[in-house]
Amino acid sequence: MVKRVLFCAAALQFLILAAVIVPAHSQSQDPAKEELKLQLPKPMFIGTPRNIRTPNLEAVTGKPRGPFFVPKGTKLVSAKKPVISSDMQPVIGELKFITDGEKSGEDGYFVELGPGKQWVQIDLQGEYNLAAVLVWHYHAQARVYRDIIVQVSDDKDFVTGVTTVFNNDHDNSSGLGLGKDKEYIETNEGKLFDAKGAKARYIRLYSNGNTSNDMNHCVEVEVYGAPAK
Amino acid sequence: MNKAVFRGLAPLVVLAALLFRLPGLGLRPMHHDEANQAMKFGALLETGEYRYDPADHHGPSLYYLTWVLAKALGRPTTASLDEAMLRLLPALFGAGTVVLLLLFSGAMGRAAALAAGLLAALSPAFTYYSRFYIQETIFVFFIATFALALWKYRERPTGTRAAAAGLAAGLMFATKETSVIIFAAVGAAVLLTRGLNKERAVASPAERKPRPLRDLALGLGPAVLSAAVLFSSFFRHPRGILDAVLAFGNYLAKSGDPGFHAHPIGYYLGLLTYSRTGGLVWSESLILALACLGIIAAVRKRGEFPVAAALASLLAAAAFSLPAYKTPWNVLPFHLGFIILAGIGTEYLFRMLRKAPLKIVAGGLLGIGLLHLAWQSGQASFRYSADPRNPYVYAQTSSDYLKLVKRVDDVAAVLPDREKSLIKVVCGLYETWPLPWSLRRHTRVGYWQEAAAAGGFEDAALVIASEEQAARIRPLIADTFHEEFYGLRPDVLLTLFIRTDAWERFLDGRRR
Numbered sequence: 001m002v003k004r005v006l007f008c009a010a011a012l013q014f015l016i017l018a019a020v021i022v023p024a025h026s027q028s029q030d031p032a033k034e035e036l037k038l039q040l041p042k043p044m045f046i047g048t049p050r051n052i053r054t055p056n057l058e059a060v061t062g063k064p065r066g067p068f069f070v071p072k073g074t075k076l077v078s079a080k081k082p083v084i085s086s087d088m089q090p091v092i093g094e095l096k097f098i099t100d101g102e103k104s105g106e107d108g109y110f111v112e113l114g115p116g117k118q119w120v121q122i123d124l125q126g127e128y129n130l131a132a133v134l135v136w137h138y139h140a141q142a143r144v145y146r147d148i149i150v151q152v153s154d155d156k157d158f159v160t161g162v163t164t165v166f167n168n169d170h171d172n173s174s175g176l177g178l179g180k181d182k183e184y185i186e187t188n189e190g191k192l193f194d195a196k197g198a199k200a201r202y203i204r205l206y207s208n209g210n211t212s213n214d215m216n217h218c219v220e221v222e223v224y225g226a227p228a229k
Numbered sequence: 230m231n232k233a234v235f236r237g238l239a240p241l242v243v244l245a246a247l248l249f250r251l252p253g254l255g256l257r258p259m260h261h262d263e264a265n266q267a268m269k270f271g272a273l274l275e276t277g278e279y280r281y282d283p284a285d286h287h288g289p290s291l292y293y294l295t296w297v298l299a300k301a302l303g304r305p306t307t308a309s310l311d312e313a314m315l316r317l318l319p320a321l322f323g324a325g326t327v328v329l330l331l332l333f334s335g336a337m338g339r340a341a342a343l344a345a346g347l348l349a350a351l352s353p354a355f356t357y358y359s360r361f362y363i364q365e366t367i368f369v370f371f372i373a374t375f376a377l378a379l380w381k382y383r384e385r386p387t388g389t390r391a392a393a394a395g396l397a398a399g400l401m402f403a404t405k406e407t408s409v410i411i412f413a414a415v416g417a418a419v420l421l422t423r424g425l426n427k428e429r430a431v432a433s434p435a436e437r438k439p440r441p442l443r444d445l446a447l448g449l450g451p452a453v454l455s456a457a458v459l460f461s462s463f464f465r466h467p468r469g470i471l472d473a474v475l476a477f478g479n480y481l482a483k484s485g486d487p488g489f490h491a492h493p494i495g496y497y498l499g500l501l502t503y504s505r506t507g508g509l510v511w512s513e514s515l516i517l518a519l520a521c522l523g524i525i526a527a528v529r530k531r532g533e534f535p536v537a538a539a540l541a542s543l544l545a546a547a548a549f550s551l552p553a554y555k556t557p558w559n560v561l562p563f564h565l566g567f568i569i570l571a572g573i574g575t576e577y578l579f580r581m582l583r584k585a586p587l588k589i590v591a592g593g594l595l596g597i598g599l600l601h602l603a604w605q606s607g608q609a610s611f612r613y614s615a616d617p618r619n620p621y622v623y624a625q626t627s628s629d630y631l632k633l634v635k636r637v638d639d640v641a642a643v644l645p646d647r648e649k650s651l652i653k654v655v656c657g658l659y660e661t662w663p664l665p666w667s668l669r670r671h672t673r674v675g676y677w678q679e680a681a682a683a684g685g686f687e688d689a690a691l692v693i694a695s696e697e698q699a700a701r702i703r704p705l706i707a708d709t710f711h712e713e714f715y716g717l718r719p720d721v722l723l724t725l726f727i728r729t730d731a732w733e734r735f736l737d738g739r740r741r
Contacts, residue, residue: 056713091612092508107508115612115628140507142720146632170713171636172739211716213616214628 041103070131078223087113105140115214128225130195136219147208152200246327246350250320255313257614258626264663271307281469283476319366323359345572356606386439395448399455418540487554507618515598522574542566629716660695692726699724
């Protein structure tokens with residue numbers, strides 16, 4: 001009887017372990033994919049920022065983000081690429097900071113756009129199949145940026161061929177459609193958006209103030225992809 | 230500077246003061262203290278009831294002056310008030326202080342008075358708090374009135390001038406308890422200046438002999454009467470007069486136990502000298518540098534007014550800096566002295582520079598410095614008016630909070646009961662304000678500090694809760710409410726629960 005119980009417990013443990021390990025393992029086993037290697041800036045605040053637990057906010061786990069797998073040959077394609085914005089005369093910083101590779105949370109590394117709804121737009125200067133967009137708005141302090149919308153397109157004016165990669169504007173206050181994605185707290189890990197291979201030349205990122213002030217900030221945007229065939 | 234030039238430039242200085250003080254007064258969300266005082270005033274407006282609170286909220290002058298303004302503008306109820314109307318009062322008193330500084334031309338010369346007026350008009354600290362519904366700007370106005378009346382009395386000691394100084398002193402006291410620091414600093418400065426002048430045997434500018442006893446009585450009478458009238462709510466609550474004295478015990482205890490408001494001794498000087506946060510740099514060093522020149526001028530020339538102004542300013546700055554309890558708006562009373570000294574310093578600078586090219590260079594640099602002050606005032610008062618990177622922002626309600634208020638208003642607007650819809654607020658005391666002000670047009674709002682005391686939530690269309698209370702409410706309401714969160718202050722969040730049917734109605738309106 002004791003042996004049976006021990007056998008059942010061991011089998012259950014094995015099943016639980018398999019359930020946890022296999023999905024990640026099978027993803028990494030896809031021969032067409034490889035892990036996206038990211039370089040993260042040092043954290044600027046310690047521990048879980050706030051005890052916020054609401055259905056509209058991603059749970060703060062305090063653990064590092066797991067690996068993200070992308071098609072082989074995927075590269076950083078946004079480095080030093082030109083950036084434009086709805087606020088072309090920022091009071092703090094310059095738009096070129098967004099693609100300069102510097103991701104520190106300290107002063108002097110972010111650009112500050114005016115209050116209310118604003119966007120930044122990166123021109124990749126060619127068509128790419130996009131795998132991921134990694135964004136740091138501001139990570140010196142725990143805060144949530146409002147109405148984050150990430151769109152990609154072949155049209156620099158974002159009139160046609162627009163694909164929405166992420167949208168957490170749950171009340172459509174930005175007027176670009178209701179978003180179902182959750183809000184999240186900025187950290188030094190940045191926020192990784194799965195672009196799911198969308199083909200585009202331009203990436204536009206919207207925000208609408210944050211929980212600390214009405215301004216919009218961007219430290220860095222990294223776009224990963226491969227040239228479109 | 231001749232009289233015609235002074236008269237031509239003085240209105241421009243006042244115009245500059247108004248330009249930085251009047252526009253966009255409603256932009257910034259109400260600060261906890263502003264909202265508190267606004268609701269206290271609302272009670273006075275609607276019921277005629279006011280009682281001086283010796284524990285908090287400072288003197289009564291703010292409320293009675295607002296009453297006059299509200300009556301003049303035809304605002305009979307709390308609901309008819311708004312941020313811009315309330316802040317118009319300190320804005321006008323802020324501009325009034327600039328006018329008073331121009332009237333100091335007899336004491337320090339026209340160029341110095343004009344420079345002091347312009348620096349006050351453009352000072353970010355003066356501008357920012359002129360747009361803030363608290364006592365400080367009104368207090369500074371009465372300090373300037375008191376100093377001017379004292380000087381006028383010194384020039385020509387008449388009973389009227391003594392009474393004017395007394396009235397200003399009474400109003401200072403009825404505005405802020407810290408007036409005693411100013412009385413002590415001014416008294417010590419006057420005595421020390423007399424001592425210094427005795428050594429140098431400088432003749433008194435007075436043409437008439439003072440009659441000390443008569444003038445003391447004429448001064449004390451209006452001082453005591455004005456303070457007594459206001460503290461006793463026009464003698465309806467005589468206890469207020471006693472409370473005004475007993476209040477010093479409370480404020481002394483507060484300064485000994487500063488809590489959140491403990492700051493180092495150099496806090497005020499640091500605030501004015503240089504502040505750098507989050508990519509923004511702030512400095513009123515120009516005013517401080519010119520004030521240092523003013524002190525040098527006072528020491529070298531031993532003019533009675535500059536010496537007294539220098540001593541009073543430095544003594545007041547020291548007295549405000551010594552206690553650990555500090556709030557940034559307390560910088561204003563002695564910064565007024567620094568600005569007067571800066572005016573004297575500006576005039577001294579140009580007198581010292583004899584060669585025209587040097588004067589042109591100094592004028593150019595001063596112009597750049599003034600433009601920088603003006604730019605900072607614009608940034609502090611408008612773009613960064615609620616941003617914690619602005620050094621004058623202190624425990625300020627975040628701009629994100631305005632989105633919560635708008636959401637509540639928008640959702641209530643689509644409900645059948647509209648502003649009569651039931652709203653439950655479950656927050657601790659420090660998270661409750663400025664909600665009572667923001668929700669003043671909603672007629673069914675209840676406030677609790679504990680979720681358990683709120684008596685169920687199914688009947689409420691909206692529930693606003695602090696983080697701690699939201700965690701307790703969440704299991705009680707299951708999935709019957711849509712949930713959002715908003716920044717109240719940095720690191721303080723409020724959760725807004727919107728009953729699902731109300732949220733659906735709201736979204737339907739958005740979809741149409």
